[in-house]
Amino acid sequence: MTSHTAGGAAVPFFAPDLFEEDREVLLDLVRRTGTVAGQRFILGALTAELEGALRATVDGAEVVTCSSGTSGLTLILTAMGVGPGDEVVVPAYGCAPLGNTVANLGATPVFADIDPVTMVVDPAEVERAISPRTRAVMPAHMFSVMADMPRMREIARRHGVRLVEDSAVAQGGVLDGRPAGTWGEAGVFSFVQVKTFGTAGEGGAVVTHDAELACAVRALRSHGQEGPRFVHQRVGFNSRFDELQAAFQLHRLPGLPARLERRARIADYYTERFAPLAERGVVPPPPGRDGRCYYVYSVLAEERDALKEHLAAHGVASHVYYPLPLPHQPAFARFVPPGRAWPHARAAGRRQLALPINPHLTDAQVEHVADAVCAFAVERRAA
Incomplete structure (x- = not known):
């Protein structure tokens, strides 16, 4: 990524101009x-x-x-x-x-x-x-x-x-x-x-x-x-x-290969920036491109809701997917055996947060997202 500042501009999660061209x-x-x-x-x-x-x-x-x-x-x-x-x-x-x-x-x-x-x-x-x-x-x-x-x-x-x-x-x-x-x-x-x-x-x-x-x-x-x-x-x-x-x-x-490559480059940059944050409570997905699909870039954050609020305060939209695992959804209650638990699914529902990765993001916006996540992790650990 090139070195730019985001100038305080909002960073959308979904591209508002997806089909404009x-x-x-x-x-x-x-x-x-x-x-x-x-x-x-x-x-x-x-x-x-x-x-x-x-x-x-x-x-x-x-x-x-x-x-x-x-x-x-x-x-x-x-x-x-x-x-x-x-x-x-x-x-x-x-x-x-x-x-x-x-x-x-x-x-x-x-x-x-x-x-x-x-x-x-x-x-x-x-x-x-x-x-x-x-x-x-x-x-x-x-x-x-x-x-x-x-x-x-x-x-x-x-x-x-x-x-x-x-x-x-x-x-x-x-x-x-x-x-x-x-x-x-x-x-x-x-x-x-x-x-x-x-x-x-x-x-x-x-x-x-x-x-x-x-x-x-x-x-x-x-x-x-x-x-x-x-x-x-x-x-x-x-x-x-x-x-x-x-x-x-x-x-x-x-144009699909170029859009996929843009998503992959954003993911590579995020992962490189976030890898040192694992010990500070923000875990990125594993690095590399084999077996990867850049539909959504999700981190696991111990203080997920606080991170989401921090990003919003810095103009970055984020998204929580699946806060309730499927076995905990009322629709599927009848399929749940008594006493059965899915601890990792439940933990993911509490910790998952998706960051913007749409291919219309500028380098400056991507860097702004990464800077905001890193600043949160450093500040929370210091506190």
């Missing part, structure tokens, strides 16, 4: 999509083109676009036959779809605790949670760290269960040379605005090297239609992809 393009795409011959607004030629373009980014895996990353998980689990009587092992800490998608199919989410530093699910805890009723395990990449997918693959193979990769936040991440989304039998991406390949609305994709599974997902996303229209071989969903979103994502796809 694309405004005219977006308006033109609305007009062109609305006036094209055939008036096909969903699952048309642009959707097929986007799926083909995305295949090149995931080692040629099948890509099936859908209405959201959440619906992608539902489509995958349904295609795998998950239903009543089955269990799916999921992280105890993360976004509600980890539990919702399983419960909505009549299956039981079984929560596994997380690693205390990386906040991704602990493979040993996943293995301990597997029972004769387990149909699948569904690890999730979190914030800026991918789950330990090599160990997850081995655990799934050893126990004969399906492996679903919740890679919604990790598009563009690479672990051991393998893209996020391709480690499991199937993975998902989310295109919601704040994700690395966010769009001006909702959207997502299923990624899989299993052609049969991809075929099932394609049918399920459009009311179970296979072959001729209005012929329904199975009970499906309405999870179709919008042509306007496909056009916009095709426009933005060439």
